[in-house]
Amino acid sequence: MPRTTDRLPFPYRPEAGVLAQRLAALQGALDWTAAATQAAPWVRAVRENPPPFWAMESLLKEYPISSAEGLALMRLAEALLRVPDAETAIALTADQLGRADFDGVADSTLARLSSTAIAMSKHFLPQAGSEPGLMVKLGAKSVVAATLRAVQLLGRQFVLGQTIEEGMKEAASARKRQSNLSFSFDMLGEGARTDADALRYLASYENAIAAIARTVDPKRAPSQNDGISIKLSALHPRYEDAQHERVMRELVPRVWTLCEGAAAANLNLTIDAEEVDRLELSLEVFEALARLVAQHCPQWQGFGLALQAYQTRAVELIEHVAALGRQHQLKFMCRLVKGAYWDAEIKRAQELGLPAYPVFTQKPHTDVSYLACARALLDAPDAIYPQFATHNAGTIAAILNMAMATGAQAGLGRPGAGLPKFELQRLHGMGEGIYREVLKNPAVSCRVYAPVGAHRDLLAYLVRRLLENGANSSFVHQLADESVGMDELLLSPLEQSKPAAMTASLPLPPDLYGSQRPNSQGLDLAVIAHRDPLLAAHAALVVPTVPEATAADAQAAVNKAVQAFAGWNHTPVAERTATLRRAADAMQQQLPRLCALLVKEAHKGWGDAVSEVREAIDFLRYYANDAERVMAPQTLPGPTGESNTLRLEGRGAWVCISPWNFPLAIFAGQVAAALATGNTVLAKPAEQTPAIALEAVKLLHAAGVPAGALQLLHGPGETVGASLVVQPGIAGVVFTGSTQVAKIIQRALAAKDGPIIPLIAETGGINAMLVDSTALPEQVADAVVQSAFRSAGQRCSALRLLCVHEAIADGVIEMIEGAAKELVAGDPAELATDLGPVIDAEAFDGITRHVQRLHKAAKPLLGDQPTAPTLPHLIAPQMFEVPSISAVTQEIFGPVLQVVRWGGDPMAVMQQINALGYGLTLGIQTRIDSRALALAGAARVGNVYVNRNMIGAVVGVQPFGGEGLSGTGPKAGGPHYLLRFCAEQTLTINTTAAGGNVALFTA
């Protein structure tokens, strides 16, 4: 079913307005003083008599994640368990423990083990880069074993058992100690990258439901039985909004089989809440399942979902779910949480340049939202059974207060008490002390969220918990910190939330660059209100035809540009830059139309198109700012009696030759840099993409750039481009394209008489990614798939050569293969498409020839990937295992990845990569920080990316450009770029010429 409207309000609303609404909803509904009074004795009791796990929390209090030690602990916990080879495990442990100082930790097994490991590490662990002797090797193994043990203990803190049976046994014994407990088991694992992973997770959920079903009484209400929590991201490799049709087709039936099992046993099945951009999709899945429940098992009241109060749409979400329940006469179990992905949500909003954050940005605001949500849940008893998940004593007490006021009663199976109206929840390993006190009231019940699984699968979960416990603002952390007084700990969030006087704790995404320049604004394609204008622009767009220039036109244009130079060069910098800023604003306004043009003319996908328009806008604003900086005259120090000033100005008429793969961003970047510095421009776009270039030129002219200062010359490189380059009047050439054409231009320039003409060339690369055995396979798979196949591999920065450590190669390659097979190759105008066709027949033929050659010379990894028959020039992802790095000799400008295994010294691998002669981008995937820095230091490349993808450089943030065969520099979007476009002049004036040194006498 096509989606026409979003189910929920716009997610990027001003925070203060939403906060005011939430506070208004709580007016008269909450007595915080009473809540704090109720919570205070719990806090006192826990501090006086800490629970057994307290030492872990003290440890994290002592070493919060903001400290070197806390970070080391988290890094080790995240990585050490998965490192298969001893050598790398030693290097990782040495690297992380080397920067930590764990002296004086609390007295716990974990703490003791940590201190032992650290003390031993001083003697036994090799120094970074040194060759370890035998004693060191033997000792290092013991240190690693001790550290592993410490990390396992840390993991055990949060995992109930390695198998569901083990978990249920632990749960049963916990219930013996505390009767009003129930459990929601969570089978560890999330974010399936391949369908095989998703099916494996599905089987583990099915197995767990069957096991729980054997122990519960189906006649009891789901609120009284143990249950299960599931993550939709674990059950489908493409659980993302753009794939919603496929998700509805494939994921819904999978979850439905789980629902059927849960319904038959009458247990609670909750869908966990994940990232904000999946909320609408998860609701759609939830609605589809609710319809099935209503149809097939309307008596089941155990179906539910988790809701995140940190989302600014949380209350509306609750209203939506309640309405859904009423519509189908169902009652859902709704778990209210604050939300576990706060840092990731903030980063995503900043990266995408969204208008605001989808989550609250201050902790008390989330607390207020939580209470407003609690109120909304308690107000919908006909449709919702509320489950309040929190470890915060103040929040718990406030909820109990509100619940009492609304007449809702808690209680789990108390004789004669009837069914409870709500429950509290906590995570296994957290909040045990507070709940020990809260549960002394037998009318209150608590469900424990209990992760089950192998320690190896624990990592993503564990890191979230460590972030929670180690963050200064976390209640659990503050509770363990005796220096935080009771008043502070139980401060009213209502008092701390002042919408009218709200001061931002974080810059909004549009203000990311502060007073320097506005950030370009992007879109969230998961929001219909954001993507509709794009689709409408696409439907309305007719790609204009651009007349071709001839070689003779080139000569006339150069003459015109030479004539226009003096006028433009003498235009004050501020005026020139104002025109660029006006053009940037106009581009921002026309973003949908420009994106549509990129999709139609350059076969860009929507995400890439939006990023490209943003990059063009950023270039215009960045170079405008930077021109004002570099072109301001500089007074230079020197002897008295004279003044010395350095001034920059334009060189003359520049030829700007840009490629089809970034036909707007690179085009606009080159042109803006030349214009900002006072040069006039002859812009030669790629033959394949003249319409988008024409559009950019029109915008610049409309913004005030004179016609003579910027001329567009569309035509073949061999005629128009070549003829521009050889014109005697030109002052410089800036070129982005292949190394081969750059060399032709360089030779043509060298052969000319007259002045020596500067050439800025940004060319291609055999970009490598070096992965060691500490890397997280899922993160590697994401980074590889994006870097190698996004934009059909037609980026200069794209990954061409993956070098993966032999100890993890099989698993990593398998995961990448599985993930690559999930990619959709097709029409780029479709939102679901990951790879569009390559640019033209010539490119298609060239790539196809390479693929045929590789089929003979290397081992094909993806089988015969089909090309879609309906679309010409479509190439599905290709992957080959090659025997050595040196076997890769050419850049293949398409979705073709070559893979090589390595062992031994990573530095030797780096030298082999350097020996290829290219130097554009490099990816490094390792958790050994010192190794990442050493490799980056040894790499002869322009852009190094550690533990992320290696594409999508942002203007002013990751200045882009390489060395060697990859280009001349300076880097585009960096502080040195404009200087190459400038002529320099020093002006020395003898200030004593007219009668002596007045300044010296009067000083």
Ligand SMILES: Cc1cc2nc3c(=O)[nH]c(=O)nc-3n(C[C@H](O)[C@H](O)[C@H](O)COP(=O)(O)OP(=O)(O)OC[C@H]3O[C@@H](n4cnc5c(N)ncnc54)[C@H](O)[C@@H]3O)c2cc1C
């Ligand atoms: C049973 C159970 C199930 C859970 N299931 C899920 C789930 O499905 N999905 C999910 O996302 N989480 C889930 N969680 C995790 C939950 O989000 C965290 O445990 C919870 O946020 C911690 O809140 P608290 O009230 O215990 O602690 P508090 O210390 O009071 O609150 C910490 C929370 O405040 C928020 N916060 C922190 N800093 C800021 C800031 N600067 N601005 C705004 N907000 C901020 C964050 O949400 C942070 O987690 C679950 C938790 C439990 C107990």
